[in-house]
Amino acid sequence: MKMKPLLLGVVWACCATTPAFAQVCEETNPTQAALHYLRRLSLDLRGRLPNVTELESVVTNGALDPAIIDEMLASEAFVGQIRRHHRDLLWANVGNVRLGNNNWNLRGSRNGNLPISVGANGRMTAYRGGVTSCLDEPATFGPSGEILTTPDPNNSSLQLEGYVLVRPYWDPSVEVKVCAFDAQSAATAVDARGRTVDCSRTGNVKGCGCGPNLRWCGYNNGGVNDDITAAMNEQLLRYIDRIVRDDRPYTEVVLGKDLEINGPLAHWLNHQAQTQGFQLLAGPAQNYPVPDLEFSDQAWTPVTQGTRHAGILSLPGYLLKFQSDRGRANRFYNAFLCQHFETTESIPSASDPCHQQPDLTKRCGCKGCHLAVEPAAAYWGRWAEAGVLPLEEANFPRHNPACEGADARNPLCRTLYFTQADVTNPEIEGPWIGQLRAYVFADAAREANIAAGPEGIARAAVDSGRYATCTVQRMWQFLMAREPTVEEEATVAALTTNFTADYRLRSLIKAIVTRPEYVEGGRFGEEE
């Protein structure tokens, strides 16, 4: 049935002239006001409309029982509402981030019955002499365990093996057919030139496969990669959930030290993050002990974050959403300081020689912002960009002579260090060659920021009071559906003072939803 909605509007000409009608107001206004207050509270604090029982109780009592506000604030639905707020604030979705290249991704067969294998040319050619998968029959092995192959009847240059049954890391309860070459589990193998290679890092040597239980390879068809990015999103949001649920100080969102990790994330860090070479910089060295969890272990295990960690600011869900140090700083300013980089300085024409200056804190037009952007970005200077990797001095020295030469083309140098290939203005940039990128053009203040890590910017934000003011503004906007006005500055200041005493988000929200601006809603400010 298709039905046009009927728009109904009722104009209440309340209390106009007749004294008789005023009685209606006397009786129904407080009830009606309380009903709308309940509706607002329920939608904002629990994300849904009140139920009939709750509405009827307001009708019966003619007022809202204030206890219901505490009840809502204590509910899990409230935690969910605050989660939604932070998802908005942090754009918490890294679902589009590519975790691995094709050389490390197993592909299923269309009908689900054929053996799975890596679909990349490199591996297929190393295994079978060309771009093809294996035979749908059990593999056979020679006397020393070597995989036996038969020539493809249609193309004698291709040598095809059969499949073996493997319990994959993503679901050890089942056995799946996997092409025997892809299923190999050796830790090392000898390549065509006789060198021994690490199979967890080498995607195109015949003796190397996906490792024990296929652990080094992703499996897009099985949603394995999605499980990992979903875990990154969830890890970020549940970090904040726990702070809100347990009424811990809201400052811990950026200063806490207690992350949780689950099977997919731990498996990725331990077994897959490094297989990709320098595509996405990550690895098991996370400045906290990455537990040895099975991929299929969906439970969340608490871990204490170590050096350079600061609340959510060093979690994959943040670092991979905002992949550059400047982007990380920019989001921090927007989300937690309620500030945006702006400048009144105009940018001279493109032909102006002032654009030759490579240091953005000195360059015309750019310095208006970058004088502030660069030191803020420096707090993430020892977290790899486009990755999830703390860069400690021991392994990533500030100055790396190996990256100085004109031939410093190894991926580590190219990705993390300032090399000759980056130079546009030798006079100014010369001294920085071979330095970790964050240190290029850094003065003493910026060096201190790099050393402090994101904890430095978080502390500065909290100590300045700006973190508290911004939180109050955000909560005001979340609940009032508008920014505080200039006239409300004193109100916001008072709320901020109270909030700063213990940083309990719940108390702040309660203070706002019990204010007349919220209680009275659209009626606020009308003549009584």
Place this chain on the structure above:
Amino acid sequence: MNRLAFVAPLAALTLWGCDVQAPNTTPDPVIVPYVDPTVPDHWTPTTPTDQGPVDLDPPQAPLEGKVARRITIDQLRQSIPALFDGITWTIGTGRNAREGFDQLSGSLGEADYIQATNENLEPTPLFAKFMDDMAGDVCAKAVARDATKPEGDRVVVASDSDVAASLRFLRLKLHGIYVPAGNTEGLEPYLELHQRLFESDGANTAWIGVCVAMLTAPEMMTY
């Protein structure tokens, strides 16, 4: 369509204000059926010039409380099954049935933080269209289910015999507006609609129609 046009009827609803003490007599409610020509429906585009006189330089900034806004898709996603005993909007049938709010999340303006970082809360024609679909689907299923349940367990037709009582129930549940027993303030248009549909298509259609009208009304969609 602009936001003002959408929330105007709601704003009218909140025009409360009492300044006269009165003797204890039965009230004589003043109810004006909906005739505002500036907001004939929620799909006709309107321009700000329709909205009456404006003063660009007001003498003083008026005090403002919480501002009315459109309900979010997620609030609907949570509320609809809670209000309709588990029934929610689905698209497709049988094995292919999908939750409508999830399936159309992007079209309904929800942020995915990849393509869009903010939920679009404009009451766009597309939103209105999908809400018509949502209400049609939910109400048809709820009314059919109600027919198999005792009155006390129903979610739309609270009473078979007393139309006004069912309307009072829905008005409270969906709009948070209390209409005391024996009173029909604000229910007339729904009573009329019910009557009309009842005569042409029978009780089922009449209840679905009323349910759709209430579920898509501004009093439902804003807060």
